[in-house]
Amino acid sequence: MDIKDKLFFCYDTALHRKIQAAGIRYITCSISLSNQKYWLYEKTDELQKIINQ
Template sequence: MNYFYCYDGQMMRKLQDKHIRYITRALTIDKHQKFWLYEITDEFQQALEEIKRTQK
């Protein structure tokens, strides 16, 4: 299994809009920065491609 760490709240919301749910959210140990962990699936990759296309 491969995982994607998302540190951008806007990207997390865009993925949620595509009905992609994160596995967990956490804080980094050193900087206490929030991130969301996603499993890379076919649906995740399709949603990411759609997001990339709409940002151009």
């Protein structure tokens, strides 16, 4: 399995806040080459449930 398959790059501020509210911590945040802020999360079943809501 590739490392990218284990990571979720979140570029959506509203989704990031929803994930944070559920108590999931991000690995890091950064600015992309296209000047967009993103948060990096480890993909888990719990994270996937939040994304699917």
